[in-house]
Amino acid sequence: MVPMWTLVRGQRGAHAATGGTDMVQLTVNGKTEQYEGDPQMPLLWYLRDLLDLTGTKYGCGMGICGACTVHINGAATRSCVTTLSDAAGKRITTIEGLAANADHPVQNAWKAVSVPQCGYCQSGQIMQAVALLREKPKPTDHEIDEAMQGNICRCGTYQRIRQAIQMAARVKA
Amino acid sequence: MTRVELSRRSFLGHVFSAGALVLGTPLAPREAQGADGKWQPSVYLGIEPDGTVILVAHRSEMGTGIRTVLPMVAADELEADWKRVRIEQAIGDVKYGDQSTDGSYSIREFYQPFREAGATARSMLEHAAAAKWGAPPAECRARNHRVVHEKSGRSLGFGELVSLAAQQPVPGKDAIRLKSADEFRYIGKGVPMTDLDDLCSGRGQFGIDAKMPGMVYASIERSPVLGGKLRSYDDSEARKVAGVRQTVTIDPFKPPHEFQALGGVAVIADNTWAAMQGRRKLKVEWDPGEHAIYESEAYKRSLFETAHKPQKVVRNIGDVDAEFAKGGKILEADYYVPLLAHASMEPPAAVAEFKNGKVITWANTQNPQAVQQTVANAVGIDKNDVTCHVTLLGGAFGRKSKPDYVAEAAILSKKVGKPVKVTWSREEDIRFDYYHAVAAMYMKAALGRNGRPVAWLQRSVFPPIGSTFNASETYGDAGEMTMGWVDTPFDVANLRAENGPAQHHVRIGWLRSVANIYHAFAVQSFADELAHAAGADPVEYLLGLIGAPRKIDPQPQGIKYENYGRSLGDYPIDTARLRRVVELAAERSGWGKKKPGAGHGLGIAVHRSFLTFVAVVVEVEVDKGQIRIPRVDMALDAGRVVHPDRVKAQLEGAAVFGTSIARFGEITATDGRIKQSNYGDYPVARIHEAPYETRVHIVESDALPAGVGEPGVPPMAPAITNAIFAATGQRIRELPVKNHKLA
Numbered sequence: 001m002v003p004m005w006t007l008v009r010g011q012r013g014a015h016a017a018t019g020g021t022d023m024v025q026l027t028v029n030g031k032t033e034q035y036e037g038d039p040q041m042p043l044l045w046y047l048r049d050l051l052d053l054t055g056t057k058y059g060c061g062m063g064i065c066g067a068c069t070v071h072i073n074g075a076a077t078r079s080c081v082t083t084l085s086d087a088a089g090k091r092i093t094t095i096e097g098l099a100a101n102a103d104h105p106v107q108n109a110w111k112a113v114s115v116p117q118c119g120y121c122q123s124g125q126i127m128q129a130v131a132l133l134r135e136k137p138k139p140t141d142h143e144i145d146e147a148m149q150g151n152i153c154r155c156g157t158y159q160r161i162r163q164a165i166q167m168a169a170r171v172k173a
Numbered sequence: 174m175t176r177v178e179l180s181r182r183s184f185l186g187h188v189f190s191a192g193a194l195v196l197g198t199p200l201a202p203r204e205a206q207g208a209d210g211k212w213q214p215s216v217y218l219g220i221e222p223d224g225t226v227i228l229v230a231h232r233s234e235m236g237t238g239i240r241t242v243l244p245m246v247a248a249d250e251l252e253a254d255w256k257r258v259r260i261e262q263a264i265g266d267v268k269y270g271d272q273s274t275d276g277s278y279s280i281r282e283f284y285q286p287f288r289e290a291g292a293t294a295r296s297m298l299e300h301a302a303a304a305k306w307g308a309p310p311a312e313c314r315a316r317n318h319r320v321v322h323e324k325s326g327r328s329l330g331f332g333e334l335v336s337l338a339a340q341q342p343v344p345g346k347d348a349i350r351l352k353s354a355d356e357f358r359y360i361g362k363g364v365p366m367t368d369l370d371d372l373c374s375g376r377g378q379f380g381i382d383a384k385m386p387g388m389v390y391a392s393i394e395r396s397p398v399l400g401g402k403l404r405s406y407d408d409s410e411a412r413k414v415a416g417v418r419q420t421v422t423i424d425p426f427k428p429p430h431e432f433q434a435l436g437g438v439a440v441i442a443d444n445t446w447a448a449m450q451g452r453r454k455l456k457v458e459w460d461p462g463e464h465a466i467y468e469s470e471a472y473k474r475s476l477f478e479t480a481h482k483p484q485k486v487v488r489n490i491g492d493v494d495a496e497f498a499k500g501g502k503i504l505e506a507d508y509y510v511p512l513l514a515h516a517s518m519e520p521p522a523a524v525a526e527f528k529n530g531k532v533i534t535w536a537n538t539q540n541p542q543a544v545q546q547t548v549a550n551a552v553g554i555d556k557n558d559v560t561c562h563v564t565l566l567g568g569a570f571g572r573k574s575k576p577d578y579v580a581e582a583a584i585l586s587k588k589v590g591k592p593v594k595v596t597w598s599r600e601e602d603i604r605f606d607y608y609h610a611v612a613a614m615y616m617k618a619a620l621g622r623n624g625r626p627v628a629w630l631q632r633s634v635f636p637p638i639g640s641t642f643n644a645s646e647t648y649g650d651a652g653e654m655t656m657g658w659v660d661t662p663f664d665v666a667n668l669r670a671e672n673g674p675a676q677h678h679v680r681i682g683w684l685r686s687v688a689n690i691y692h693a694f695a696v697q698s699f700a701d702e703l704a705h706a707a708g709a710d711p712v713e714y715l716l717g718l719i720g721a722p723r724k725i726d727p728q729p730q731g732i733k734y735e736n737y738g739r740s741l742g743d744y745p746i747d748t749a750r751l752r753r754v755v756e757l758a759a760e761r762s763g764w765g766k767k768k769p770g771a772g773h774g775l776g777i778a779v780h781r782s783f784l785t786f787v788a789v790v791v792e793v794e795v796d797k798g799q800i801r802i803p804r805v806d807m808a809l810d811a812g813r814v815v816h817p818d819r820v821k822a823q824l825e826g827a828a829v830f831g832t833s834i835a836r837f838g839e840i841t842a843t844d845g846r847i848k849q850s851n852y853g854d855y856p857v858a859r860i861h862e863a864p865y866e867t868r869v870h871i872v873e874s875d876a877l878p879a880g881v882g883e884p885g886v887p888p889m890a891p892a893i894t895n896a897i898f899a900a901t902g903q904r905i906r907e908l909p910v911k912n913h914k915l916a
Contacts, residue, residue: 037416049444055374055376062599095375107373116366116373154517160825
């Protein structure tokens with residue numbers, strides 16, 4: 001079985017072509033944004049440097065650590081390998097836009113279990129977990145491991161991540 | 174303690190408003206301490222007129238929870254309501270005492286001073302209320318943010334007492350009363366992490382998130398070989414990248430490298446992406462220099478050549494050579510742990526502004542005072558003219574103790590005349606780390622009739638951390654020898670520990686639990702090998718090796734024993750406590766209940782580090798060459814535990830960190846260049862590769878609190894490979910496990 005995390009979208013190899021300037025329109029956390037510049041810039045750096053939405057983190061730049069995970073049209077996506085041209089016309093949700101008071105059931109479970117240590121990867125973990133629960137409202141531990149194995153936590157909070165996802169699943173059900 | 178006048182806000186910086194009650198103990202920093210290792214930290218605590226208690230977190234938050242836990246200790250003694258406490262992060266300043274957040278120091282060095290600070294303020298508030306009411310101070314007791322006089326039913330809030338409390342004389346240490354353990358409100362129980370909401374909402378501010386008005390972004394090309402010199406570069410293509418402004422060189426360091434910027438060519442741009450793209454387009458030629466000879470396989474052979482010859486004796490009991498000469502059952506083994514990288518999720522990052530001969534920086538640093546000194550040296554100013562704000566750290570594990578990246582930002586800011594943000598890419602982080610030393614260990618034992626060793630020889634060889642500060646240093650220092658080498662806690666009549674020299678070819682530095690990693694791997698693997706050679710149960714055998722309850726002092730038998738800067742009287746090498754964690758881990762894991770073999774096995778290891786005793790039983794399943802770790806049982810004796818949930822979290826994390834080391838950790842070099850570059854070729858444990866469940870068993874103790882952040886790591890790797898042996902009969906002596914084909 002192919003782990004779910006390998007199926008998250010994101011384009012690789014687009015880095016070679018740079019220099020052009022394009023106009024890109026996209027929706028970020030419900031707000032329409034206009035971007036004019038290199039269409040090959042990854043969404044990650046646009047969010048962080050230009051929109052000041054720094055909750056989305058850089059970790060690897062090649063879609064293998066999950067720290068930069070956002071939702072694009074509802075699907076968990078690695079923003080570090082998603083170019084702005086790929087994001088054009090799409091609906092982007094970042095950790096800042098997940099819930100008005102940061103009280104999404106997954107966020108609440110994260111707090112109840114006290115998941116974070118350093119916390120750096122947790123935006124990506126939470127965005128991935130939210131997407132998982134949308135697809136599988138009652139995941140088994142095995143399904144959690146399959147869905148979450150693209151998200152590295154160097155502090156090693158995996159056990160609590162699994163606990164928090166199960167808790168959120170109970171609350172949402 | 175000295176009383177700080179209300180008007181002297183500058184003393185404490187920007188943290189407190191006028192009218193606040195402020196207590197301070199400006200004492201000597203670590204660098205000013207005496208040779209006996211004793212030093213007096215400082216504590217800052219203030220109460221605003223509105224009753225808000227402000228506690229200054231002077232240590233760096235990298236995931237341990239220390240930004241919450243030390244203030245919690247003071248709040249407890251103060252009888253403060255945690256909901257009315259605000260935590261402020263300190264800038265780097267010697268007035269706070271030691272701020273180098275490493276060595277699992279924070280609780281063991283600051284638990285007592287934070288209690289005293291809280292108790293002092295409580296006493297002054299009680300005396301203030303007593304004066305106001307004309308009541309005996311002994312009848313006025315602080316309780317949950319108020320001072321109460323029960324006889325008369327009167328009470329006043331902390332805020333109402335601020336101005337009066339500030340007029341009270343500061344009591345001496347003898348005059349304050351510390352709470353007894355049954356009075357603790359938070360200590361031993363815990364409070365929610367102060368940053369929990371921010372870390373679950375994306376609002377936490379890390380170094381990589383820091384911005385200054387008008388800043389530009391830099392990405393730096395460095396010599397792929399340590400100490401390589403820039404021969405030439407062509408930036409014409411780089412400057413064509415949209416958003417790139419200019420390129421700037423950084424001079425190479427002058428050996429020893431210490432915390433200096435490595436040097437290189439920086440691309441300055443309008444955003445991070447443009448800077449990184451521009452750097453990729455640079456054409457740079459390097460003169461690689463002396464370290465281009467570094468090749469990991471050849472280097473490993475040279476380490477073992479050294480390890481197989483007599484070396485410097487660092488501890489000796491009896492005469493191992495005489496025992497070995499008698500013949501009998503002799504066992505020998507070589508163990509190897511490669512270079513390791515920190516690979517914290519957040520790479521090194523800093524923004525700095527050089528302006529009018531002063532620098533302001535925001536950095537994800539473990540050591541803001543080292544930032545002050547390093548930046549000052551780099552741009553030629555006084556360290557007091559460097560203001561270092563400490564952000565949250567997205568993991569650190571020792572890497573962010575070295576502020577080379579902050580120096581880069583400051584140097585570039587001076588050159589371009591704007592604030593500059595330096596963000597290391599993952600590739601830079603892996604290729605230009607201060608690596609955990611590669612180490613080779615040779616072990617030899619002679620077994621007596623009862624299967625127990627009558628002679629034990631251990632020899633370690635590794636490039637020392639000292640090479641970072643003295644380029645010609647090749648031997649481990651007393652600190653590295655303290656870490657699991659001269660304190661092998663076994664009851665063996667003849668025991669010798671040695672250390673041999675090794676030349677560094679990359680920057681060597683501290684990584685979570687440091688030299689304990691390779692020393693524990695060799696000692697605890699070899700103990701397991703002897704157990705099997707003796708046909709004994711590994712837990713029983715280990716307890717036999719440790720021997721009767723006693724306190725060990727290795728110093729008369731060898732070199733200086735540092736004991737992590739504390740006396741053996743306060744923090745003994747107590748084999749009774751060592752035995753207890755072994756027994757506890759074994760019991761809770763169900764050791765001995767299931768016959769090992771057929772792809773299933775348990776492994777045990779125990780290690781004392783950072784004054785804490787940790788034993789681990791790892792359960793391993795091996796199926797068609799694939800490893801699974803269903804369960805880890807970790808027993809810990811760290812003395813008094815201040816925040817049990819964060820202690821558990823640290824050990825759960827250590828189990829994963831140790832698993833990464835055992836299964837995957839390996840940095841190698843060819844032609845002096847590091848071959849790995851990202852999480853693809855330098856993997857760390859993911860959710861399905863980490864232990865499925867880690868159970869932490871805390872030994873209840875009122876002994877002095879010891880370290881917690883690191884001691885869970887060292888016993889993990891040997892416990893895993895011992896478990897693999899139990900499961901498969903395959904003995905793994907060279908890490909990582911991924912390089913071995915398992916049956």
